[in-house]
Each structure stands twice: as C-alpha cells, then as structure tokens.
Amino acid sequence: MSQLQQLQHAFMDYLLASAAVDTPPTLAQTTQTFKDKIAEQGGINADIRMQIYANAYRIRLTETLETDHEMLGIYLGDELFERMAKGYIASQPSAFTSLRSFADALPDYLTQDAFFSQYPIIADIARFERRLLNAFDAFDTERATFARLQALPAEQWPGCQLRFHPSVQLFQCNSNAVETWQALKQQASPPSPDYQGKRAWLLWRGESRLTEFISLSEYQLALLLGFIGGATFAEQCEMMLAFFSDAQAPMQVLQALQAWFQMGLIRDIA
Structure with missing residues (x-):
C-alpha cells in the first residue's frame, strides 16, 4: 500500500471514529497517527481542521437520510429525526462508495433501537420509503403485453x-x-398509529417512469407471491380455490393477469 493510500485509509478511519459512539483503542491510535500528519494552516490547528471534516461527513450523511426519507423526517420532527440520524450514523457508518445504499439498514436499526422500537410504525415508514426508492431506481426492461399471453396455444397455458x-x-x-405516509405527502395530519391487522402493498415503476403503489387483498397478495415464486398458471388456479369456487378461481387469475399486463408489471412469459 502506498503512502497516499495509507493516508487515505487513516483519514477514513478518523471520520468513522468521530461518528462512532465508542472508539476502539486501535482506531484511536490510528486517529492520532493521522492527526500527526495534519499541519496548522491559516491559524487553524490540526484538531479544528479535522473536526471541520468530521462535521461535514456527518452533515452529508444526515442530508442523505433527509433526502431518502422525507416523509419519515416530517413524521418524526426535527428533534427525533436528529436523534435517529446521530444514532444510525454512529451504529452504521457508511461502508459504500455510493450514498444510495447508506440508509438500507435504517429500518432494521429502527426495529432494534431501544427507543424507536417502541413505535413500530416508524420502522414501517422507513421500510416503505426504501421500497419506493428500490422501485424508482430499478433498471428497465421491455414489458410483455396481454396479447402475448393470448397468442399462446391453449395447451401451454397450464x-x-x-x-x-x-x-x-x-x-x-x-x-x-x-396511510400515514400518504397523509404526510398530501400535507395532511397523519392518523394515529394503528396496529390492528396486516396490510400489503404492491409497488412498481410504470412506463411513465412514475413510481406507483396499490393496496392488496389477501388473495391478490397470495397470487403475486405465488407467481413471483415461480408457480404456474395451473398451480395458481388451484391455490385460488382457497378463496373462490371451482368456476371462479380461473377467472380471478385471468383477470389479475390482464390487470398486471396493463400495469406494466410483466416483462416476460416462460
């Protein structure tokens, strides 16, 4: 490793140590070694110059959290958001070259933190916003049409x-x-937290490049999970018998497929 690389690594170690709650002794020694290489300039000593960079590092990461989780920030308010940001940065220092992935572990942090875990809706909002980002950033592909499915021979459908x-x-x-996220997005007062019942949502990026989402009923969720997991049309029709009659089950699957093609959810048929 060259001297420049050693210096760069020492600088990064210092930034990580400055954000951590507890600095390991080995990291503290590295920080001191790095400090010895910093010269005073313009009347500003090494400690102050290093602190300027440390502050800038934390500010940039906090800004990333604010950008990625705008509605969560509004829901928490300034004081709690700052508490969350400081705690997350300290426990999950950035290990990525891109800030896009920095907050991926935020929902897990909120679930595990002694304070924030008391309010599960906070982690749920964070997880939903991560899903929105994933849908928006996903790479694009061609989308299949319902006509493609209709053109298949009948014996291939099952x-x-x-x-x-x-x-x-x-x-x-x-x-x-x-529902809370939607209210905040519309600049309305959010509803009180409600933990009465499981909810499911489908998110995707449409052909207009806009991220969309809709709520799912129990059978719609089961149908999507089945097809995503590799189930066949015949297997899904059989599974729908838990929700519909023998005559209705195939039609429900067919109607769902037609809607999915129109929504641009399907890229290919196997």
Missing part, C-alpha cells in the same frame, strides 16, 4: 410462468404506515 419487471416490490406491515 404451465405458464411469469417474469416480473425489476421495479416490482411487495411491502407488508402490521401498521397504517402507508
């Missing part, structure tokens, strides 16, 4: 499988996190 667009995301929670 064995048909679907391949979904990369932006398709499923979100499940036990709170009214999405």
